[in-house]
Amino acid sequence: MTTRSVDRETRVLEIIETARAKRPRFRDERITLAHGAGGKATQTLIEGLLAPAFGIGELADAGVVENIAITADGFVVKPLRFPGGSIGELAVNGTVNDLAMAGARPLALTLTMILEEGLDADTLRREVEAVARAARKAGVTVVGGDTKVVERGAADQMYLSTMGIGFVDPRAELAPHRIVPGDRVIVSGPIGEHGTAIMLARGEFDLDAELQSDTRSLWPAVEALLQAAGADLHCLRDATRGGVASALNELMRAAGAAALVREADVPTTPIVRAASELLGIDPMYVANEGKLVAFVAPQIAGAALEALRAIEGCERAAVIGEVAAEPPGMVLVETSFGGRRVMDQLVGAPLPRIC
Amino acid sequence: MRFVDEFRDAELGRVLAGEILAALQPGRHYKVMEVCGGHTHSIYKYGIDGLLPESVELVHGPGCPVCVIPMGRVDDGIAIARKEGVIFTCFGDMLRVPGSEHTLLDAKAQGADVRMVYSPLDALRIARSNPDREVVFFAIGFETTAPSTALTLQRARAESLRNFSVVCNHVTIVPPLRALLESPDLRLDGFIGPGHVCTVVGARPFHFIPADYRRPVVISGFEPLDLLQSVLMILRQLNEGRCEVENQYTRVVPYEGNLRALEVMAEVFELRPHFEWRGLGFISGSALRLSDAYADLDAERRFEVPGVRVADPKACQCGEVLKGVIKPWQCKVFGTACTPEHAIGTCMVSPEGACAAYYNFGRFAREKEAV
Numbered sequence: 001m002t003t004r005s006v007d008r009e010t011r012v013l014e015i016i017e018t019a020r021a022k023r024p025r026f027r028d029e030r031i032t033l034a035h036g037a038g039g040k041a042t043q044t045l046i047e048g049l050l051a052p053a054f055g056i057g058e059l060a061d062a063g064v065v066e067n068i069a070i071t072a073d074g075f076v077v078k079p080l081r082f083p084g085g086s087i088g089e090l091a092v093n094g095t096v097n098d099l100a101m102a103g104a105r106p107l108a109l110t111l112t113m114i115l116e117e118g119l120d121a122d123t124l125r126r127e128v129e130a131v132a133r134a135a136r137k138a139g140v141t142v143v144g145g146d147t148k149v150v151e152r153g154a155a156d157q158m159y160l161s162t163m164g165i166g167f168v169d170p171r172a173e174l175a176p177h178r179i180v181p182g183d184r185v186i187v188s189g190p191i192g193e194h195g196t197a198i199m200l201a202r203g204e205f206d207l208d209a210e211l212q213s214d215t216r217s218l219w220p221a222v223e224a225l226l227q228a229a230g231a232d233l234h235c236l237r238d239a240t241r242g243g244v245a246s247a248l249n250e251l252m253r254a255a256g257a258a259a260l261v262r263e264a265d266v267p268t269t270p271i272v273r274a275a276s277e278l279l280g281i282d283p284m285y286v287a288n289e290g291k292l293v294a295f296v297a298p299q300i301a302g303a304a305l306e307a308l309r310a311i312e313g314c315e316r317a318a319v320i321g322e323v324a325a326e327p328p329g330m331v332l333v334e335t336s337f338g339g340r341r342v343m344d345q346l347v348g349a350p351l352p353r354i355c
Numbered sequence: 356m357r358f359v360d361e362f363r364d365a366e367l368g369r370v371l372a373g374e375i376l377a378a379l380q381p382g383r384h385y386k387v388m389e390v391c392g393g394h395t396h397s398i399y400k401y402g403i404d405g406l407l408p409e410s411v412e413l414v415h416g417p418g419c420p421v422c423v424i425p426m427g428r429v430d431d432g433i434a435i436a437r438k439e440g441v442i443f444t445c446f447g448d449m450l451r452v453p454g455s456e457h458t459l460l461d462a463k464a465q466g467a468d469v470r471m472v473y474s475p476l477d478a479l480r481i482a483r484s485n486p487d488r489e490v491v492f493f494a495i496g497f498e499t500t501a502p503s504t505a506l507t508l509q510r511a512r513a514e515s516l517r518n519f520s521v522v523c524n525h526v527t528i529v530p531p532l533r534a535l536l537e538s539p540d541l542r543l544d545g546f547i548g549p550g551h552v553c554t555v556v557g558a559r560p561f562h563f564i565p566a567d568y569r570r571p572v573v574i575s576g577f578e579p580l581d582l583l584q585s586v587l588m589i590l591r592q593l594n595e596g597r598c599e600v601e602n603q604y605t606r607v608v609p610y611e612g613n614l615r616a617l618e619v620m621a622e623v624f625e626l627r628p629h630f631e632w633r634g635l636g637f638i639s640g641s642a643l644r645l646s647d648a649y650a651d652l653d654a655e656r657r658f659e660v661p662g663v664r665v666a667d668p669k670a671c672q673c674g675e676v677l678k679g680v681i682k683p684w685q686c687k688v689f690g691t692a693c694t695p696e697h698a699i700g701t702c703m704v705s706p707e708g709a710c711a712a713y714y715n716f717g718r719f720a721r722e723k724e725a726v
């Protein structure tokens with residue numbers, strides 16, 4: 001290859017990098033499912049429309065006022081019940097986890113229900129009980145809420161919306177800008193279970209597997225990390241929509257650092273691996289509802305990992321990589337085969353490949 | 356996973372990479388085309404580019420079935436999807452392919468009932484459970500996916516399902532390869548043959564490549580070890596002055612292909628006189644349509660479609676990329692006007708497309724090479 005063509009290629013690559021680093025503009029004509037998938041389109045919607053409108057700088061699932069963390073969340077899962085949980089449980093754990101990721105001990109939440117005309121009362125009863133049960137388990141109180149009913153067809157059975165508050169734990173300040181080169185990246189257990197369980201529960205694939213959603217409160221895990229690492233715990237993110245890959249991409253962009261992930265060290269279960277293989281999906285992009293990604297200082301990584309593994313649901317926590325200074329905003333993967341590649345943000349909804 | 360992990364063994368990969376290095380003749384540059392988009396995807400997914408020496412260059416070929424669908428066909432699909440009472444089904448990666456104005460995903464957001472399926476049989480199931488709706492399957496793919504469409508049509512016929520039909524965009528691999536080999540600006544030393552297509556058609560249809568064009572072909576599997584071994588087999592043929600069709604993927608590809616599948620295809624399909632390929636233009640005898648016996652299940656005959664030919668965007672150089680004449684980054688609009696979020700050409704739409712793969716994964720390989 002001639003020097004000239006290398007220059008051209010370098011220039012083109014620079015253009016791509018610049019485009020990536022720029023704050024995206026929201027120019028889409030209509031909302032598509034991609035805007036809700038947690039990938040690039042979601043980011044464009046948030047950074048290009050919401051953040052500038054509300055004057056928010058660093059984006060997180062929970063905001064902090066004084067020492068109180070506040071979060072809001074919406075739940076539209078289909079089907080309402082799936083192996084390992086249901087929308088009610090998800091609503092509590094999802095809210096609690098957003099607070100926990102801000103380093104806040106969850107205290108209370110409100111619950112708003114949007115119900116479709118004709119919804120079976122037993123379904124409603126069951127989900128209300130699921131909310132109550134999950135709240136007890138997570139140690140939070142449901143203190144209020146609202147109920148609305150819409151015409152048949154205007155909603156799909158039941159949507160839930162929550163607001164949660166918690167007290168920020170003083171032992172650590174958690175934020176993307178506290179991530180520094182050298183930090184170790186920890187995930188709290190096998191990835192991709194929730195999203196895979198939901199995909200299979202929808203029954204679109206004729207695949208049966210004994211797989212359960214991992215929905216759970218992550219506060220016990222966060223408390224263990226705070227106890228073990230204190231101020232050396234730098235940042236947390238729950239790897240929900242878009243999976244670990246999207247969480248890492250978002251944080252690396254915010255931190256202006258790079259993450260290097262060793263694919264072979266990422267914990268997965270054989271069922272998730274097999275389902276992903278069949279469906280042509282990368283488990284790194286599949287949603288979790290009870291897994292977090294933690295960034296800790298290297299000297300404390302061993303202790304943090306040990307503390308985490310003592311928590312129920314985190315027994316298979318692992319260090320999957322580390323943070324580097326270059327190239328900023330990027331997530332690189334050392335494949336289990338020994339090659340390297342970029343693990344980019346998800347574009348569009350996760351569409352399966354056909355051959 | 357058994358039968359998969361064995362072919363992703365990093366240790367064996369290093370051994371093969373070493374053998375490839377040892378097989379290189381000094382000063383010789385090897386340009387090898389992987390025909391199939393599935394191979395392109397594996398190459399980037401496992402970082403295989405980075406494991407090969409610099410003098411072995413992989414060129415991404417025309418074998419991504421999504422990438423070759425021209426805009427006019429997408430427009431036809433959208434027109435059907437928008438008709439009253441239609442449930443339009445297709446594979447997931449077809450949803451984001453741009454037509455002249457919209458994608459199927461846009462049509463869905465605007466109210467068309469567009470559903471993603473994993474198999475044409477899923478579309479058939481939707482037809483069964485929605486007897487008052489017209490269910491249309493937008494069939495794409497090479498010989499790999501054509502048999503499943505054919506079987507689905509046979510089943511629809513057997514069940515006398517009247518509300519099911521197919522838009523057939525199935526294409527065949529040999530005519531575009533021949534067109535490619537006829538191209539005067541093409542400089543390729545050998546081909547990694549499309550393993551999945553060969554499970555159906557066998558190895559025989561590829562003999563014209565060594566016979567007429569003096570280039571070696573190695574039919575390859577899709578795991579990283581398969582690909583490295585295939586590259587090594589091509590290098591050995593070149594070094595030894597041999598030129599033949601070899602089968603690396605013997606665990607799946609029988610020499611004669613799948614006769615039952617070929618029979619089913621012969622009953623349900625017939626060759627189109629010509630078909631337009633995005634970037635490559637019209638190629639004779641390169642695609643399939645439903646045979647007259649299945650005319651009543653042909654969506655193109657059941658629905659009125661615009662059927663307008665839409666020229667490829669001027670700035671788009673998908674054709675040259677598909678032919679391996681230029682690299683993705685050499686295209687005038689690559690990375691600027693044409694990105695995975697706003698794709699102009701189909702090479703950018705499918706993650707298997709050469710441009711999307713390069714956009715997502717290629718930068719790092721470049722940086723590494725530069726060091």
